[in-house]
Amino acid sequence: MARPRTPLLSRERIVAAALQLIDAEGLDALSTRRLATELSVSGPSLYNHFATKDELLDAVVDSVIGEVDLSMFGAASRPVPGSLPAPMSGSTSDGNGERRATPWPDALRDWARSYRAALAAHPNIVPVLAQGPRRRPNALRLADAVFGHLVDAGWPRGQATRIGALMRYFVTGSALASFAAGFPADAEVYDAADYPHLGEAHRLAGHRGTIDEGAFETGLEALLDGLVLRYERLAERS
Amino acid sequence: MARPRTPLLSRERIVAAALQLIDAEGLDALSTRRLATELSVSGPSLYNHFATKDELLDAVVDSVIGEVDLSMFGAASRPVPGSLPAPMSGSTSDGNGERRATPWPDALRDWARSYRAALAAHPNIVPVLAQGPRRRPNALRLADAVFGHLVDAGWPRGQATRIGALMRYFVTGSALASFAAGFPADAEVYDAADYPHLGEAHRLAGHRGTIDEGAFETGLEALLDGLVLRYERLAERS
DNA sequence: ACCTGAACACCGTTCAAGT
DNA sequence: ACCTGAACACCGTTCAAGT
Numbered sequence: 001m002a003r004p005r006t007p008l009l010s011r012e013r014i015v016a017a018a019l020q021l022i023d024a025e026g027l028d029a030l031s032t033r034r035l036a037t038e039l040s041v042s043g044p045s046l047y048n049h050f051a052t053k054d055e056l057l058d059a060v061v062d063s064v065i066g067e068v069d070l071s072m073f074g075a076a077s078r079p080v081p082g083s084l085p086a087p088m089s090g091s092t093s094d095g096n097g098e099r100r101a102t103p104w105p106d107a108l109r110d111w112a113r114s115y116r117a118a119l120a121a122h123p124n125i126v127p128v129l130a131q132g133p134r135r136r137p138n139a140l141r142l143a144d145a146v147f148g149h150l151v152d153a154g155w156p157r158g159q160a161t162r163i164g165a166l167m168r169y170f171v172t173g174s175a176l177a178s179f180a181a182g183f184p185a186d187a188e189v190y191d192a193a194d195y196p197h198l199g200e201a202h203r204l205a206g207h208r209g210t211i212d213e214g215a216f217e218t219g220l221e222a223l224l225d226g227l228v229l230r231y232e233r234l235a236e237r238s
Numbered sequence: 239m240a241r242p243r244t245p246l247l248s249r250e251r252i253v254a255a256a257l258q259l260i261d262a263e264g265l266d267a268l269s270t271r272r273l274a275t276e277l278s279v280s281g282p283s284l285y286n287h288f289a290t291k292d293e294l295l296d297a298v299v300d301s302v303i304g305e306v307d308l309s310m311f312g313a314a315s316r317p318v319p320g321s322l323p324a325p326m327s328g329s330t331s332d333g334n335g336e337r338r339a340t341p342w343p344d345a346l347r348d349w350a351r352s353y354r355a356a357l358a359a360h361p362n363i364v365p366v367l368a369q370g371p372r373r374r375p376n377a378l379r380l381a382d383a384v385f386g387h388l389v390d391a392g393w394p395r396g397q398a399t400r401i402g403a404l405m406r407y408f409v410t411g412s413a414l415a416s417f418a419a420g421f422p423a424d425a426e427v428y429d430a431a432d433y434p435h436l437g438e439a440h441r442l443a444g445h446r447g448t449i450d451e452g453a454f455e456t457g458l459e460a461l462l463d464g465l466v467l468r469y470e471r472l473a474e475r476s
Numbered sequence: 477a478c479c480t481g482a483a484c485a486c487c488g489t490t491c492a493a494g495t
Numbered sequence: 496a497c498c499t500g501a502a503c504a505c506c507g508t509t510c511a512a513g514t
Contacts, residue, residue: 002494003497031487041498044489048497053488127365130411132420140433143421148435159456161442161449165417166457170404173368173411179403182370183381195378197386204399211399218397218468219404225467226460240513241478269506279479282508286478291507480513487506494499 008041011049015059022060022124030057061129062136064122069114072107073145104153104231105224108163111146112171112220119175130172155231163227170223174216180208246279249287253297260298260362268295299367300374302360307352310345311383342391342469343462346401349384350409350458357413368410393469401465408461412454418446 017038022030032053033043050056102110119126133139143164150160183189187202195201204211255276259268270291271281288294340348357364371377381402388398421427425440433439442449 002499004495007497009497032489033487042500043487044491044500045498047489127414130414132415132417134420135422135427137432140427140436143439144433144435151435157438158452162453162456165449165453166408166412166460168417169411169414169453169457170408171411172414173407173409174404176365176368176407176410176414177370179370179406182372184373189373189378194375195382197382197389198378200395201381211403214396215400215403215407218400219407219461222404222461222464222468223457224464226463229463230456230460240480242514245478247478270508271506280481281506282481282510283479285508478514480511482510482512484509485507488504490503491501492499493501495497 009039009045009049011059014039014046014049014056015063018056018060019063019122019125023122026124027127032056057125057128058134058136061125062138064118064125064129065136065142066138067118067121068138068142069111070142070145072102072110073149074101101149101152104150104155105228107149108146108167108227109220109224112167115142115167115171116175116216119171123175123177126172126176130168130176154234156234159230159234166223170219174212174219178208178212179215180204180211247277247283247287249297252277252284252287252294253301256294256298257301257360257363261360264362265365270294295363295366296372296374299363300376302356302363302367303374303380304376305356305359306376306380307349308380308383310340310348311387312339339387339390342388342393343466345387346384346405346465347458347462350405353380353405353409354413354454357410361413361415364410364414368406368414392472394472397468397472404461408457412450412457416446416450417453418442418449 014035018030018035021035021038030053032046036043036046039045046056050059101107119129129139133143146164146167147160150163151157155163181204183198183201183204185202185205190198190201192199252273256268256273259273259276268291270284274281274284277283284294288297339345357367367377371381384402384405385398388401389395393401419442421436421439421442423440423443428436428439430437
């Protein structure tokens with residue numbers, strides 16, 4: 001066949017197929033040869049669009065991060081060329097055309113939920129994603145939006161950095177793997193002599209959705225309460 | 239050579255070499271053939287000691303979790319056969335020989351720090367470890383100790399489960415990857431037009447130790463403050 | 477019981493060749 | 496520019512053979 005008149009592949013098509021494969025069968029199932037087969041081309045064809053498998057993975061990760069809503073920070077959530085700019089819902093206009101920024105705890109809460117939802121939809125790729133923004137544009141935009149909003153809200157830059165970090169810790173940790181599903185459903189595992197308090201642990205996996213979401217929400221609200229406390233102490237000193 | 243009089247390998251030696259390889263060169267560098275070479279044996283030899291590579295990885299993960307201090311919960315931290323039982327430092331004896339359990343926020347704080355330290359020493363294996371306890375004895379002991387302590391402290395079982403989960407989210411998230419090191423040290427990356435607030439981000443990687451630890455400590459204390467608030471509300475209602 | 481080499485079905489990546 | 500098949504140096508795992 002050699003070169004067709006209209007290209008068989010595109011970066012977008014490759015990224016979408018890769019994500020689908022990772023979601024369905026895990027990170028280990030993504031091989032360049034398998035992916036190529038899925039796309040009905042030969043293995044080496046992919047190298048016309050990505051220099052290495054790592055570069056492809058970077059693109060997959062950034063496409064997932066692109067799904068995170070950043071509008072509460074007054075930023076467009078997606079830098080995809082040609083896409084419409086998002087409305088500035090991070091600031092609400094009052095009757096006089098003035099803008100009020102979303103209070104930072106509310107912005108952080110909404111963002112964290114959207115962040116978790118985007119990642120939890122693709123848990124198998126979270127280990128790659130957690131490596132940080134690196135040179136991935138959507139990940140850098142996310143970091144920029146969070147940091148900028150916190151600084152604008154009055155947090156010192158050093159504190160704002162730490163808050164961005166600890167929020168990422170919590171969200172990526174919660175999306176990396178289900179807590180409840182980590183406990184085998186087989187009651188035989190939990191020998192009372194070895195694990196006296198895990199007698200009911202075999203029931204956890206059956207409720208994984210509610211347990212994981214409950215833990216995330218409890219942790220998120222506790223974290224925000226603790227940060228509000230620190231913010232108030234900050235104000236007292238000035 | 240065939241079978242030697244004294245075995246060349248043991249599970250312990252294999253696990254130690256595997257962890258060393260993962261720490262030094264990453265999870266991808268661990269191949270059964272490479273590991274065998276490191277141990278001066280041929281590839282298939284490992285299959286006399288572990289049924290699969292996954293089983294070997296499970297053993298590596300559990301050896302890391304075995305390093306986590308659980309003594310603040312009044313539990314031995316390591317179930318290794320033949321090891322001495324840890325002192326019951328989770329309860330402190332007073333002058334009358336009575337035992338007082340460590341207050342749960344203090345126990346949780348000490349445990350979280352030890353947990354993070356153990357994982358942060360081996361970040362490359364955290365994605366595997368975050369899959370949950372499964373059938374790994376040290377991981378099950380850890381879950382048992384945390385849950386038991388919280389329930390004994392008066393937390394309802396459902397809440398205790400969620401707290402165990404959200405603590406794991408935060409600790410694994412913080413150990414999975416450095417926040418600071420995720421930002422390239424190259425100032426060229428942070429185009430002011432695209433990322434208006436990241437003008438100093440290229441300096442982050444240089445301070446990775448202090449930034450990551452500061453974020454962890456801030457998040458941990460905020461989380462504990464938020465949980466104490468909830469614990470007080472719990473007491474009010476009864 | 478515990479090691480070996482040979483073998484099988486895979487990998488990521490390079491490269492010359494085709495249009 | 497974009498695809499192909501052949502090739503290279505790797506994988507995890509099985510298995511018959513050796514002591």
